[in-house]
Amino acid sequence: MGEGRKPLLFVSNAGAGVFNPLCLIAAELARRGTEDLWFASDECCRADIEKIDEGDGVRFVSLGETNPDSSPADWDDEMYRLATHRSRWKAHHAVVRRQFDPTGGKDKYLALDAAIEEVRPALMIFDSVNPLGLVMALKWKIPFVLSSPFLPSNLLLARTPRGFPMMHTGLPLRMSFPQRVGNTMFKLRAGLMFLHPRMLRLALEGISLVRQLQLPREFLSPSAKVDCADLILCYTVFGLEYPFPVPDKFHLVGAIIPPMPEAPDDxxxxxxxxxxxxxxxxxxxxxxxxxxxxxxxxxxxxxxxxxxxxxxxxxxxxxxxxxxxxxxxxxxxxxxxxxxxxxxxxxxxxxxxxxxxxxxxxxxxxxxxxxxxxxxxxxxxxxxxxxxxxxxxxxxxxxxxxxxxxxxxxxxxxxxxxxxxxxxxxxxxxxxxxxxxxxxxxxxxxxxxxxxx
CATH class of the missing domain: 3.40.50.2000 (Glycogen Phosphorylase B;)
Incomplete structure (x- = not known):
């Protein structure tokens, strides 16, 4: 890296829910004249990044085509039925099993690895459901910022108080006795789910990756992305999320909104x-x-x-x-x-x-x-x-x-x-x-x- 050069590399999945906030933040940084901005994502996101024309713009890095397993818009009807099942547990189970991949996919791993070798970013910013970003940040020892449109409790399950509603249950903070029992059972089943053969196989691939890349063992921890992050951005505010203690690195900044109006010619x-x-x-x-x-x-x-x-x-x-x-x-x-x-x-x-x-x-x-x-x-x-x-x-x-x-x-x-x-x-x-x-x-x-x- 040249003297004084401080590139920033955004990494995002293609899903609109996680991509859109990062795209808007990249545009805001470009608008402020921040130089050396890069954005790595699936090829389908190229146009959205390349149309950022503020400042020097943002350079796009293609990670290839979107993996259908990780893109809900591309799921077949049977997977969609399971993911939207009446049973909150069955839906959670189906989505986690389909999307769980601690390595992020070999082809995308290689593409991002090559990009980092070229860009040599001083800081990475990636979404909270992106294991690929975490792997690369730890491998290259790059500080990173975690981006999450979800509620803080989604990232801090292990730190929530006893009786706090498990993510994806849709349960309130104040539960009836049957709801408390259901919440406890949901948490127990969510832990046991990782004993499924497919999940075990993927977990073993994650262990192999840790050894190959000499990553810190913390990568295998469910809380690795939170523990290792320099900073965590959550796009909500307390009062909407139920109150519980969060680490100082968590910043609840509200919704990510661009300068308005966004499309004034309509x-x-x-x-x-x-x-x-x-x-x-x-x-x-x-x-x-x-x-x-x-x-x-x-x-x-x-x-x-x-x-x-x-x-x-x-x-x-x-x-x-x-x-x-x-x-x-x-x-x-x-x-x-x-x-x-x-x-x-x-x-x-x-x-x-x-x-x-x-x-x-x-x-x-x-x-x-x-x-x-x-x-x-x-x-x-x-x-x-x-x-x-x-x-x-x-x-x-x-x-x-x-x-x-x-x-x-x-x-x-x-x-x-x-x-x-x-x-x-x-x-x-x-x-x-x-x-x-x-x-x-x-x-x-x-x-x-x-x-x-």
């Missing part, structure tokens, strides 16, 4: 929003796969809201064939396959409620703009955000996430829209997130790392 949608004083926005994420009767149920929800609220629905193009004929859609419903900026939509004063899947980014972004929610949890961590939303007074959760019941959704939407406490609590957390600093605070913390001095 005149047509803006005019429609301006013309409708009360809009329910439906966005169920990029992974949700609706079936015909669910699509028709949401159309009926919109029909029942006609005269009181308009409905904007972001529905992927590949699912729009499930809609009724266009002339049978209610006049208050606008369906879009693509919205230039979900953030601009949430920021618009006409949007009064966000009906979403409970993903970490969607949950926190909605609150950043002071919008209460109705949540239909999709899978694993979505249930955890949903129960935090209920307990913090900013959202309600549908009774049965496995089906869309018109009466239930209407009831939840109406209650949230008519009870001012939901909006007031959402606005409280909007202020808390702005005070936490978001993307500016994350950039400040990264640039303040001793490795860059």
């Amino acid at each position: 005149d047509d949608l803006s005019r429609w929003l301006d013309a409708n004083p009360s809009v329910v926005y439906i966005g169920l994420g990029t992974i949700t796969r609706l079936v015909r009767h669910e699509v028709h149920a949401l159309v009926e929800v919109a029909r029942r809201l006609h005269g009181r609220h308009a409905v904007l629905w972001k529905l992927p193009a590949e699912q729009q064939h499930l809609l009724p004929p266009r002339d049978e859609l209610p006049p208050n419903l606008r369906v879009e396959s693509w919205i230039p900026s979900q953030l601009d939509t949430l920021a618009h004063p006409s949007v009064k409620l966000f009906f979403n899947h409970g993903g970490a980014n969607a949950f926190h972004e909605s609150l950043y703009f002071g919008k209460p929610q109705v949540i239909r949890p999709l899978w694993v961590d979505c249930y955890d955000q949903a129960i935090r939303g209920v307990d913090s007074g900013v959202s309600l959760t549908v009774d049965d996430p496995q089906r869309i019941d018109v009466e239930d959704v209407l009831d939840k939407v109406t209650r949230v829209l008519t009870d001012p406490s939901f909006r007031q609590r959402a606005e409280h957390f909007a202020r808390a997130q702005r005070e936490a600093g978001g993307v500016r605070a994350a950039a400040d913390l990264i640039l303040g790392n001793p490795a860059l001095k």
